[in-house]
Amino acid sequence: MSRHRGKLMFLGGLIAALAVGWLGLPIVLYETIDQPLQFSHATHTGDLLGMDCEACHTFDEAGRFCGVPGIALCATCHEEALGDSPAEQHLVEAFIHPNLEIPWLVYARQPDNVFFPHAAHTVLAEISCERCHGPHGHSDRLRPYQRNRISGYSRDIWGSNIAGIASAPWDGMKMGDCSRCHRQRGIVESCQDCHK
Numbered sequence: 001m002s003r004h005r006g007k008l009m010f011l012g013g014l015i016a017a018l019a020v021g022w023l024g025l026p027i028v029l030y031e032t033i034d035q036p037l038q039f040s041h042a043t044h045t046g047d048l049l050g051m052d053c054e055a056c057h058t059f060d061e062a063g064r065f066c067g068v069p070g071i072a073l074c075a076t077c078h079e080e081a082l083g084d085s086p087a088e089q090h091l092v093e094a095f096i097h098p099n100l101e102i103p104w105l106v107y108a109r110q111p112d113n114v115f116f117p118h119a120a121h122t123v124l125a126e127i128s129c130e131r132c133h134g135p136h137g138h139s140d141r142l143r144p145y146q147r148n149r150i151s152g153y154s155r156d157i158w159g160s161n162i163a164g165i166a167s168a169p170w171d172g173m174k175m176g177d178c179s180r181c182h183r184q185r186g187i188v189e190s191c192q193d194c195h196k
């Protein structure tokens with residue numbers, strides 16, 4: 001009887017230790033950094049303003065994706081505060097009046113040696129923004145940026161689960177995640193396509 005209890009206690013301890021490692025590891029593994037400004041996509045893309053993604057996320061003449069818009073675009077509407085939210089106050093006082101760019105932390109940003117052409121995906125292949133970025137374009141607040149202390153990668157690239165089990169199609173964008181979709185769609189790829 002007591003031998004059984006010993007085994008049970010051992011098992012219980014083992015499970016508890018695993019649980020602490022499993023749940024605690026991501027907390028230790030990831031450095032958490034707040035965005036420089038609270039921005040709500042929902043305010044701009046929702047019913048109030050109904051702006052298209054393309055109003056802020058454009059391509060230049062050469063077909064290069066312009067990424068996150070600069071402060072000049074924000075200033076077309078926010079030269080002075082339109083409402084009384086603290087976030088907008090911060091925008092106007094800390095960035096628009098001194099004419100400073102906002103140092104956004106880009107969740108999806110790949111290492112410098114990776115080449116990712118947006119137009120091939122969104123224009124030619126007509127893949128939705130949601131497929132790779134989830135509901136970000138309609139989110140009402142910015143979650144903190146999480147950087148893996150060992151690999152230096154953003155958690156959005158590494159994947160939310162440390163065992164690599166994806167919870168959604170956009171969860172994780174490592175090399176294997178790019179290639180899996182290319183394979184599914186019959187795209188022939190070579191190293192130089194993505195590493196220039």
Ligand code: HEC
Nearest residue numbers: 044045051052053055056068104106107108129133136137
């Ligand atoms: C008013 C301008 C504006 C509009 C309209 C807009 N965005 Fe954004 N977008 C931003 C700004 C500013 C950021 C940087 C802050 C952030 O990460 O949200 C951003 C960032 C993003 C990012 C994050 C990239 C990353 O990995 O950090 C995605 C994805 C995105 N936008 C998708 C969309 C989609 C999809 C739509 C249309 C439904 C859209 N946006 C409409 C201004 C805009």
Ligand code: HEC
Nearest residue numbers: 038039040043069073074076077082083084085087088091
């Ligand atoms: C077409 C006009 C327009 C543009 C361009 C625009 N905004 Fe806004 N923005 C608004 C309006 C309208 C509101 C709602 C104001 C209110 O009632 O509080 C708003 C609200 C905000 C707020 C207040 C909190 C919230 O709801 O998000 C922030 C912060 C903000 N915008 C940031 C930005 C940034 C950063 C850019 C540039 C990437 C930008 N806006 C571009 C019109 C615009």
Ligand code: HEC
Nearest residue numbers: 053057067068106108109110116121122127128129131132
């Ligand atoms: C096939 C996947 C995929 C699709 C579809 C996609 N993106 Fe991205 N997006 C990425 C990747 C990968 C990056 C990182 C690129 C890099 O680091 O060079 C990124 C980066 C971004 C960024 C940050 C750019 C920067 O470096 O500052 C924004 C903003 C963005 N995407 C918005 C959008 C919007 C808006 C759409 C829809 C029109 C869209 N994306 C569709 C995969 C995708």
Ligand code: HEC
Nearest residue numbers: 115116117120121124125173177178181182185187193194
């Ligand atoms: C959801 C599916 C999907 C994902 C995820 C995806 N791709 Fe693609 N990719 C495509 C498709 C489809 C094409 C072919 C587009 C066309 O030419 O019609 C393509 C084409 C490309 C091309 C060739 C473009 C050219 O010059 O012809 C490169 C480079 C590329 N992808 C890089 C990447 C990288 C890097 C990632 C990961 C960060 C990635 N892709 C993730 C679907 C995807």
Ligand code: HEC
Nearest residue numbers: 110111114173174175176178179182189190191193194195
């Ligand atoms: C479809 C696009 C794509 C292709 C094709 C591709 N890579 Fe990558 N590669 C990536 C992306 C995205 C990353 C960054 C994320 C990661 O490390 O998984 C990466 C990262 C790497 C790294 C760094 C990994 C690390 O852990 O530091 C090496 C090395 C590499 N690739 C080698 C190769 C070689 C060799 C080939 C050809 C056999 C190749 N890649 C083909 C997209 C691609």
